[in-house]
Amino acid sequence: MVLFCLAWEVAGRIPINVAFPPFSDVVAAFGRMVADGSLPSAFLITLQPLVIGLVVATVIGIVMGVGMGLRDELEWAGVPVFVVMQAAPMAALIPLITYVYGIGLTAKVLAVVILALPVIALNGYKAVRNVSPSLRAMCRSFLGNRRQEIFKIVLPDASPMIFAGLRLGISAGFVGVVLAELLITPTGIGDLITYHRSIADYAEMYAVIATIILFSAVTVGLLERVEIALFRPEKKEHSA
Amino acid sequence: MTAAVRMLRETTKSDTAQPIVEVRHISKRYGSSVEALRDINLTFPTGQLTSLLGPSGCGKTTLLKIIAGLLEPTGGEVVVKGKTVTGPGPERAFVFQDFALMPWASVLRNAAFGLELQGIDKKKREETARHYINQVGLSGFENRYPHELSGGMRQRVGLARALAVNADVLLLDEPFSAVDEQNRRKFQEDLLRLREVERKTLIFVTHSIEEAVYLSDRIVLLSPRPGRVSEIIEPHVDRSGPPDLIRRNPAYLDTVEEIWHGLRDYAD
Ligand SMILES: Nc1ncnc2c1ncn2[C@@H]1O[C@H](COP(=O)(O)OP(=O)(O)OP(=O)(O)O)[C@@H](O)[C@H]1O
Ligand SMILES: [Mg+2]
Numbered sequence: 001m002v003l004f005c006l007a008w009e010v011a012g013r014i015p016i017n018v019a020f021p022p023f024s025d026v027v028a029a030f031g032r033m034v035a036d037g038s039l040p041s042a043f044l045i046t047l048q049p050l051v052i053g054l055v056v057a058t059v060i061g062i063v064m065g066v067g068m069g070l071r072d073e074l075e076w077a078g079v080p081v082f083v084v085m086q087a088a089p090m091a092a093l094i095p096l097i098t099y100v101y102g103i104g105l106t107a108k109v110l111a112v113v114i115l116a117l118p119v120i121a122l123n124g125y126k127a128v129r130n131v132s133p134s135l136r137a138m139c140r141s142f143l144g145n146r147r148q149e150i151f152k153i154v155l156p157d158a159s160p161m162i163f164a165g166l167r168l169g170i171s172a173g174f175v176g177v178v179l180a181e182l183l184i185t186p187t188g189i190g191d192l193i194t195y196h197r198s199i200a201d202y203a204e205m206y207a208v209i210a211t212i213i214l215f216s217a218v219t220v221g222l223l224e225r226v227e228i229a230l231f232r233p234e235k236k237e238h239s240a
Numbered sequence: 241m242t243a244a245v246r247m248l249r250e251t252t253k254s255d256t257a258q259p260i261v262e263v264r265h266i267s268k269r270y271g272s273s274v275e276a277l278r279d280i281n282l283t284f285p286t287g288q289l290t291s292l293l294g295p296s297g298c299g300k301t302t303l304l305k306i307i308a309g310l311l312e313p314t315g316g317e318v319v320v321k322g323k324t325v326t327g328p329g330p331e332r333a334f335v336f337q338d339f340a341l342m343p344w345a346s347v348l349r350n351a352a353f354g355l356e357l358q359g360i361d362k363k364k365r366e367e368t369a370r371h372y373i374n375q376v377g378l379s380g381f382e383n384r385y386p387h388e389l390s391g392g393m394r395q396r397v398g399l400a401r402a403l404a405v406n407a408d409v410l411l412l413d414e415p416f417s418a419v420d421e422q423n424r425r426k427f428q429e430d431l432l433r434l435r436e437v438e439r440k441t442l443i444f445v446t447h448s449i450e451e452a453v454y455l456s457d458r459i460v461l462l463s464p465r466p467g468r469v470s471e472i473i474e475p476h477v478d479r480s481g482p483p484d485l486i487r488r489n490p491a492y493l494d495t496v497e498e499i500w501h502g503l504r505d506y507a508d
Contacts, residue, residue, distance in 0.1 A: 141333070233346075
């Protein structure tokens, strides 16, 4: 991490390109934008479609994914759809979304959902398919009913892979929201990036980009903590 | 003296020897090509340990899972305590070859899992589980997780879980196959001791002849696919002495030899 910052500093000072500021300038720009409130307020605006979109994608994705893993008819109907969604360049659909849903919040939420949903649903599906058959047989042989089998065996056993899907989904959601803000209407983070680029404040632009990447990474890291706390107590001592 | 003890064992045995499990004309096909079992007829007397012994792939696991109610037979029926089996039941408990422990649950929760599924309250089920964890020699490990235990210890958890639900019949599918030799012997001795204390009927799958002879009252030899009953042997090994002596007992060695000869034809 430190090495990366140093390398950036050196590369910025050479300079490779006028549009590539040294690290220290970026940090200074970050400080200025926090102080004048433009960065925090942009984040708040961006977070709104992001959070709504991720909640929607998570709920639908996990329910659909687990459903497809458990039931053959859902698998038959759903999996091909999500596979196509995941393989297609969904970002290309964003202009289409604008056409149908306008440029408001709905369109941005939708952009987040279409990018995050396929990976969450497909991971959920694969996770359930990979649940140990012997654990399921164990649950049945000790007279567990269908509900107990799902909640006490299938979901905990599938949770690492479901959460891996969530982490990928969240990253995809960040991409979705920033793309939407760049392509649909410049608001929030997207607006800040576009604006500072247009007036050639490259230090500011990089500060915004770096912040959103960092924010995304921290969110994903936090999710891992949540997973271990909720489902995998046996991993606690290793991560501590 | 030994003869007298043996006779005593036999008389007590025949007193209690009503079958608790009956297997009637069981056959099983997987798809249309694999015939795993053909017309199996067996009775399992109450309180005895019966081994199912046979070459790999002869259908031992299939038969055990049918008795457990985890697999549907293609034909025939299994009767447990006078009732036809339609699925798993409270009078049977399974010990799995691969342990089937939940990696995210402590030893205590794993051992109490059968009771948890029955909806018994936490305090009560943990009390019962602790008792059986102690019985299988794992006290002190209640709060450990399966990945922290050796294979032998993990299978002890599997056994504690099966004992905790207080079933009459324990179905064990090669419980020691993933356990190293030293632990296996120790475990076998513990199983014999537990059998005396807990008064269970045990049905035990193995492909070790020595293990079958050492542990069993009766040994059912299965032929290779399609599995059929080829012979039933009662070892009559006097188990009153120390384990090392039993393993050098002529009755024990003769029976091992006899089964060896019977099975040699099937070796590939
Ligand atoms: N789900 C299945 N589908 C198709 N064939 C199966 C299935 N399960 C088992 N078989 C076949 O049925 C036969 C009996 O299998 P089973 O597992 O009961 O044998 P086993 O005696 O327990 O063998 P092992 O000693 O290797 O454990 C084998 O030939 C196996 O390949
Ligand atoms: Mg087997």
